Amino acid sequence: MTKDKIKQAYVEYILEKGTQPESIYAFCKKLKIKEAAFYEEYTSFPQIESEVWKEYFLDTITSAQNEEVYGTYSVREKLLAFFYTWVEVLKQNRSYILKAYEGFQKPIYAKRNVQLSEFKIAFYDYINELVLEARETKEIEQRPIPQLMQRYPDLFWAKTLFILDFWINDTSKSFEKTDTMIEKSVNTAFDLLGHSPLDSLLDLGKFLFQNRRA
């Protein structure tokens, strides 16, 4: 019994029964494997769930990068492409996600959910790289407050969870409203993080401060 098969069986169980298996023991019995074999791969159900979310993420990245224009995108567009692809991946698994969502602490963008921990780690690797790239392309303005700059990945993570939450509650046809949300919120984020009037104002303030009359 491989890791993937256990995961597959778990997702199917949730889809069909609508709840988690009673215990790992019962689940293993149904799968006709030894409990010890289970523990070789996973230690708990939430860990399987965590793996599932990470898989969605990795599928998304692969699929987004397969689009030949991806390489020519700006960081803003890369992130947009990521979110659009992600919600497509989620759409294929919506039934499972709606069930899994029931077990989450809400609001999900404010609470810590262990089921998302693997996804979070992978996402941070990804977003850190994008933020670095954006600083090189000047899409993100270097601001003189490191504490703020360090928080950027957190902001994008919160945005991701926010989009997830929005999508779960979206009732529009083919989730068009989620698309609009993604478009507007990513654009807004980059407009705020990029060079803005505020930066000019800070710059002016700094200049005036340095040249103030004694």
Place this chain on the structure above:
Amino acid sequence: MNSQDKIPTSKVARATQFVKAGVKVGGNYIKHYSKKILDPSLSKDELHKDNAADVYETLSNLKGSALKVAQMMSMDKNLLPRAYTDKFAMSQYSAPPLSSPLVIKTFRQYFGKSPSEMFDKFDLKAENAASIGQVHMAHKDGKKLAVKIQYPGVAESISSDLKMARPLAVQLLKLNDAEIDRYFKEVEERLLEESNYDLELKRSIEITNACAHIPDLFFPKYYPEYSSNRILTMDWLEGLHLKEFLATNPSQEVRNKIGQALWDFYDYQMHTLRMIHADPHPGNFLMTNDGRLGILDFGCIKVIPDDYYQNYFALMNPDTLEDDARIQKIFWDLDFLLKEDSAKEQAFFSDIFKQMIRLLGRPFDSHTFDFGAEGYVDEIYKFLDYIANMPELKNSNSARGSQHGLYVNRTYFGLYTILNDLKANIRTTKPDWVTPKHLKA
């Protein structure tokens, strides 16, 4: 807003104001556009953008049905004060063009493929933005194509947008809430149709096939296999927009030829098909130097109901104006006169409407008509201004005129204005029953 007790005396005026609005709707942005021709500072813009000739350009910040509503409510500054235009501009529709990833996503959603897989070449940067979508250029098998993509959520937002525009219209046009209903319903129906690309595809194919025999017209071919609910693919038409075309100093002969094609196109749609392309703004027409006219965008189609058709064109026949009993009946049928009107009001309004009809029907009163002749279109605008400022009308607060007139008037005004800009002298063909007796002799 006027209070209820005022209604009996001033009902009359509102109607005419709305007639005016309907009539002006089509004409105004075209008028606005012609003003732009004269304004050199605007023509610079034009060089930068292919589509600056398009009047939508002035409004490119406005998107979605708010833009459409703004147009419907007439872009004339008098009717739509600056403050309101700004408010519209600041609404949620001042969105930037769709990002490339969203364009790709939309394709994947409807075709399961990205545009680069579907076409030999696809330009991810939009060529131009229209009110509810944007247009991309694509190539397939050596053909240049135009691919129109609709913004997500447009269809869903139309009804709520109209609700937003409603109090504005009530205020501007001094109509009461109940009366504005049928006009809004009419606008809403058209807008919903416009956001339905499946329907647009069907109608485009239908009408372009039906009109294929008309000389000097050309239409894009539509591609159902590359079209869907939110994506519409057609041939990329070559040609110049009105403003660019006029800048090439076309000969009178060529201008007449194009004007004639335009007239024939509308004549055939109106009298034979009974459904018309109801969005005759210059951006939808492409002209060539050998005198041919290309027609785009069959999103806004008005199907003309039979009884409205009979009444409206009976009015266009100058003979009808001689028959007072008949014309009174038509005025009642078309809701120009209302049962609350006093005898004095009835006489007053009948007189105004007759003047208006004489003016609007003038091209129907001869075999040929020179739209280039000084002042015909100006005269119409002046007359509309004149009636709008009549105190009797200003204080009136009831809606007059059939809701079908909204789009029919807009269409004829657009048509007249373009013919005027072309300075075309054309044969104003019409069906036999609309032709006055003196022309038949």
